[in-house]
Amino acid sequence: MTEIGSDVQRAARILKSGGIVAVPTETVYGLAANAFDEKAVTKIFKAKNRPAFDPLIVHVADDASLASVAAEIPEAAHKLRRHFGPGPLTLVLPKTAQVPDLVTSGLPHVAVRTPNHPAAAELLGMLTFPLAAPSANPFGYVSPVTAAHVAAQLGGSIDYILDGGRCTVGIESTIVAFTDRPKILRLGGLSQEAIEAVIGPVEVAAESSANPAAPGMLTAHYATKKPLVIGHIPTLLKAHNERSPAVLGFTSNYGTAGEILSKSGDPDEAARNLFAAMRRLDESNAGIILAEFLPESGLGRAVNDRLRRAGADRKL
Ligand code: TXA
Ligand code: MG
Numbered sequence: 595m596t597e598i599g600s601d602v603q604r605a606a607r608i609l610k611s612g613g614i615v616a617v618p619t620e621t622v623y624g625l626a627a628n629a630f631d632e633k634a635v636t637k638i639f640k641a642k643n644r645p646a647f648d649p650l651i652v653h654v655a656d657d658a659s660l661a662s663v664a665a666e667i668p669e670a671a672h673k674l675r676r677h678f679g680p681g682p683l684t685l686v687l688p689k690t691a692q693v694p695d696l697v698t699s700g701l702p703h704v705a706v707r708t709p710n711h712p713a714a715a716e717l718l719g720m721l722t723f724p725l726a727a728p729s730a731n732p733f734g735y736v737s738p739v740t741a742a743h744v745a746a747q748l749g750g751s752i753d754y755i756l757d758g759g760r761c762t763v764g765i766e767s768t769i770v771a772f773t774d775r776p777k778i779l780r781l782g783g784l785s786q787e788a789i790e791a792v793i794g795p796v797e798v799a800a801e802s803s804a805n806p807a808a809p810g811m812l813t814a815h816y817a818t819k820k821p822l823v824i825g826h827i828p829t830l831l832k833a834h835n836e837r838s839p840a841v842l843g844f845t846s847n848y849g850t851a852g853e854i855l856s857k858s859g860d861p862d863e864a865a866r867n868l869f870a871a872m873r874r875l876d877e878s879n880a881g882i883i884l885a886e887f888l889p890e891s892g893l894g895r896a897v898n899d900r901l902r903r904a905g906a907d908r909k910l
Contacts, residue, residue: 602756616755617727621764625642638726642731648728654724664685668772678784682783683770683784683789684782686705688704736904737766740761741756768786777797778796778798778799779799823884827886842886855868855888
């Protein structure tokens with residue numbers, strides 16, 4: 595079994611010698627390797643069973659490191675970083691030649707962010723290279739928000755798990771592309787409203803398409819193993835009564851077995867609790883998970899996006 599610990603120096607040593615380490619961030623845990631070392635990056639794709647067409651996010655310590663991976667940074671991108679970096683914001687920018695094609699799946703652009711987590715910052719500060727890191731889960735499954743989540747699925751196939759506690763944001767970063775006009779490719783831990791307050795109206799990429807701009811935005815992503823249905827929960831409870839349903843509710847569990855994301859109706863708290871709740875329900879005795887949407891504002895939009903994908907393409 596892969597060791598879990600809080601030894602940042604050990605994590606740095608492993609990464610310097612071409613290994614792969616699970617690293618905490620404020621959003622979700624990432625599975626990291628030296629972004630400039632193709633052999634190390636290959637190990638990430640293998641451990642996650644991730645298809646090579648799905649590019650990785652590169653994590654940088656600061657603006658100097660950003661300049662080593664991004665060839666050009668438009669003013670609006672700078673502005674967003676000044677306001678929200680370090681934080682749950684990923685920018686898609688033209689890449690430098692130093693970034694291997696493997697990292698970007700052959701795209702001329704690189705996705706890059708600076709995480710806002712003390713252990714991640716300390717680790718990046720010890721290294722002379724950026725870290726390529728997708729979420730530390732098997733491809734298609736729910737992202738991990740604790741070290742134990744990582745160990746449950748990738749333990750044994752990675753070199754070390756750096757434990758940084760529970761992720762405080764709980765859903766992945768918001769991805770903004772600057773390949774043309776600014777466009778949100780994935781809603782995440784930074785709200786659309788917050789971004790628009792800084793750079794004005796921003797288009798949001800269509801939610802499900804066969805050829806999505808962010809390949810990880812395929813439908814049936816973030817999926818539980820158990821079927822997950824979204825709708826009006828009292829109606830769903832009646833319809834699926836025979837299948838041992840469990841509820842994934844926003845402010846209530848409707849008096850049945852299940853999870854409450856935020857008693858007070860706070861979408862940020864719901865985002866923080868979402869993936870752990872999905873995992874618990876997936877491991878419970880329930881036959882089917884019944885979920886409901888949050889109001890479509892703030893992080894509610896990003897939570898709804900994850901629910902939609904988890905519920906996609908399921909036969910009822
Ligand atoms: O919060 C996060 O973003 C976490 C933490 C670990 O930083 N990372 C994460 O990575 O969620 P991952 O690999 O699970 O999701 C990355 C998404 C994928 O949908 C991928 O297709 C997209 O970013 N992406 C990566 N590089 C891209 C690029 N050059 N152009 C467009 N999309 C890109
Ligand atoms: Mg992921």
